[in-house]
Amino acid sequence: MNEILHPIINPASATKLKALPGGIAGAPGAAIGRVFFSTEGLLNAFKEAQQKGEDTRLVQCLAASFAEDVKAIEVATGVLSCEGGYSAHASVVARQYGKVSLVKTDMRIRGNKATIGSTVISEGEYITLNVPYYGKPVVYIGKAELIEPNPEESGMLDFIKLVMRHVGSFHVRTNADTPRDAALARSFGAAGIGLCRTEHMFFDEKRINVFREMILSDTREERKKALAKLLPIQKTDFYKLLKIMSPHEVTIRLLDAPLHEFLPHNDDEMKKFVAYLAARDKAEALSEKEVRIRCDGLAEFNPMLGHRGCRIAVSFPEIYEMQVRAIFEAVYTLQKEGVEVHPEIMIPIIMNENELKLLVYGKRIEGAAIRGLVDVEEEIRQAMKARPIKYRVGTMIELPVAALRAGEIARYAQFFSFGTNDLTQTTLGLSRDDFNSFMPDYTQFDVLDGNPFQMLDQGVKELVELATRRGRITRPDLMVGLCGEHGAIPENIRFCMEAGLNYVSCSPYSVPIANLTIAQMNLERGVVA
Known part of the structure; x- marks a missing residue:
């Protein structure tokens, strides 16, 4: 039933793609998309693709997800992470939204690049996630073809x-x-x-x-x-x-x-929040330093x-x-x-x-x-x-x-x-x-x-x-x-x-x-x- 409910890969389409097998299945299915390493980056890319009529398929890649990342998982096709497992936050949220989730514990993320073994994945690059209910998960470098489910x-x-x-x-x-x-x-x-x-x-x-x-x-x-x-x-x-x-x-x-x-957990979110406070009440608006002190507290x-x-x-x-x-x-x-x-x-x-x-x-x-x-x-x-x-x-x-x-x-x-x-x-x-x-x-x-x-x-x-x-x-x-x-x-x-x-x-x-x-x-x- 999992195979019927979720997208699967057309095996013939992946034969020439570089395969990186292994990992912990967080949520089954298959997904294709451009990789982004932050919630803010993925959401901006999604909006831009919508406005330009371009491909909106995106994969969120991060060490681990938190509650603030839910909005990105909701619009992404899949999640690739390196911490946790089946019950990690990224996996739980992905299953809820019917998205694909794979945990690659051997992946390392530095800035806008991820490394799996000797393979480097850069932001904006296409990957394909294949996470079968039974069998070994695989990350393919590039775009495979998907067979979409049709419950009817x-x-x-x-x-x-x-x-x-x-x-x-x-x-x-x-x-x-x-x-x-x-x-x-x-x-x-x-x-x-x-x-x-x-x-x-x-x-x-x-x-x-x-x-x-x-x-x-x-x-x-x-x-x-x-x-x-x-x-x-x-x-x-x-x-x-x-x-x-x-x-x-x-x-x-x-x-x-x-x-x-x-x-806020990053500089972009902090700047937006401080701007929101300033627009609300310029006379008594908190400075960014004061907001950071309160958040740390x-x-x-x-x-x-x-x-x-x-x-x-x-x-x-x-x-x-x-x-x-x-x-x-x-x-x-x-x-x-x-x-x-x-x-x-x-x-x-x-x-x-x-x-x-x-x-x-x-x-x-x-x-x-x-x-x-x-x-x-x-x-x-x-x-x-x-x-x-x-x-x-x-x-x-x-x-x-x-x-x-x-x-x-x-x-x-x-x-x-x-x-x-x-x-x-x-x-x-x-x-x-x-x-x-x-x-x-x-x-x-x-x-x-x-x-x-x-x-x-x-x-x-x-x-x-x-x-x-x-x-x-x-x-x-x-x-x-x-x-x-x-x-x-x-x-x-x-x-x-x-x-x-x-x-x-x-x-x-x-x-x-x-x-x-x-x-x-x-x-x-x-x-x-």
């Missing part, structure tokens, strides 16, 4: 309809934060959105500087002014996703990424375990308040239009029940207060004179302590979603971006049974089972899903079904394969969907 002619859409007859209550959702991805996943059989990463929405060039303005604000009032500019944009984002997925559930994860990830040594997710909401509750307000303004607007919606609000990186209780129900102490999201919902509903709507509030289980305290957390959570990428990292103490540097040694001596960022580790499985069991003792109707990249692997899906989960959520292009796995298991068991 191949019979894929008809096959999906047949498969869906055998998919019962255990279902597949998708990871999507754009209308395009949501619509595509729905056509592939997704029954809702299991993970909407709202941080990706802020990297659009029309909003990123407003968000940066909010981050560097000195006072809560200044932050609220910046967030007020983002509110109508977020409302439109959620409105579109909820409408496309009606009447299925849409799980919206509130801001998770550390704030420093949104700040937000840097963290270990951001994955630092000031992110719900921890940001405790420090700056107005951020989540804006997002919750946008969600329910969209929900009650759709209600008036007669559209059935089922929003689920997910609060990330929760470690105990007190965090969740604080953010759901709020708290007032002398000199400070945090509004609960239930209070924000009630305010919006009354202001819009709307009828109450059923919605769920839940959390992502991505820390071992959250799995162990699942019974207490379930007092305030109506659903759990296992974020197994981070849960694997925090359980095994392994970085998904660095593990591949020594994984071959572990494979050689059978220290680990496969790549734990593809196949669920036994310890992680036990935590999933334990948390599900303890959560349902407290709340028998607890909805439980898995939204990590593991959710696209058939063996992991089988485990989730056996462990009593309700769904898995994966990238749009993985939805058909996940549904096929479920249908096969139901047929094996004689389960009638």
Whole structure:
């Protein structure tokens, strides 16, 4: 099915091209394009090619990608990186957008050139990436020919309809934060959105500087002014996703990424941000030096375990308040239009029940207060004179302590979603971006049974089972899903079904394969969907 869903190379067209075999497959398929070594450079080249009517096929080449690079991956045909592996950021984002991703750990990047062995690749040069689902990946120097997928002619859409007859209550959702991805996943059989990463929405060039303005604000009032500019944009984002997925559930994860990830990371971005601040308020505009000092002050040594997710909401509750307000303004607007919606609000990186209780129900102490999201919902509903709507509030289980305290957390959570990428990292103490540097040694001596960022580790499985069991003792109707990249692997899906989960959520292009796995298991068991 992967071969049908993604472009493949016409083998005859690559026979005369120089081949550089090897690497770690991040996302399958084949891609052709001119190489660019920065997000800014690729986006400028894309715009210029569009204006001139030239070839817009581009490949992003970098050591590793970050949240700010998502906008480049979205328009690129593929990503070539040299750090990480299957679960690295570049691979995860590429799979989400249906792009090709290859990790060449032997590649070295210096300026606007990359070296693989004795071969030098210069910026603007054409390469072809071939990343088969089975078999060895290859980078070709030059342009091969692609055979593009056609789901209708191949019979894929008809096959999906047949498969869906055998998919019962255990279902597949998708990871999507754009209308395009949501619509595509729905056509592939997704029954809702299991993970909407709202941080990706802020990297659009029309909003990123407003968000940066909010981050560097000195006072809560200044932050609220910046967030007020983002509110109508977020409302439109959620409105579109909820409408496309009606009447299925849409799980919206509130801001998770550390704030420093949104700040400028190169000179071009810094100059644009400083110019934006100057245009906004010339009298009180910060200098570039002052902006750099503030940005440096937000840097963290270990951001994955630092000031992110719900921890940001405790420090700056107005951020989540804006997002919750946008969600329910969209929900009650759709209600008036007669559209059935089922929003689920997910609060990330929760470690105990007190965090969740604080953010759901709020708290007032002398000199400070945090509004609960239930209070924000009630305010919006009354202001819009709307009828109450059923919605769920839940959390992502991505820390071992959250799995162990699942019974207490379930007092305030109506659903759990296992974020197994981070849960694997925090359980095994392994970085998904660095593990591949020594994984071959572990494979050689059978220290680990496969790549734990593809196949669920036994310890992680036990935590999933334990948390599900303890959560349902407290709340028998607890909805439980898995939204990590593991959710696209058939063996992991089988485990989730056996462990009593309700769904898995994966990238749009993985939805058909996940549904096929479920249908096969139901047929094996004689389960009638």
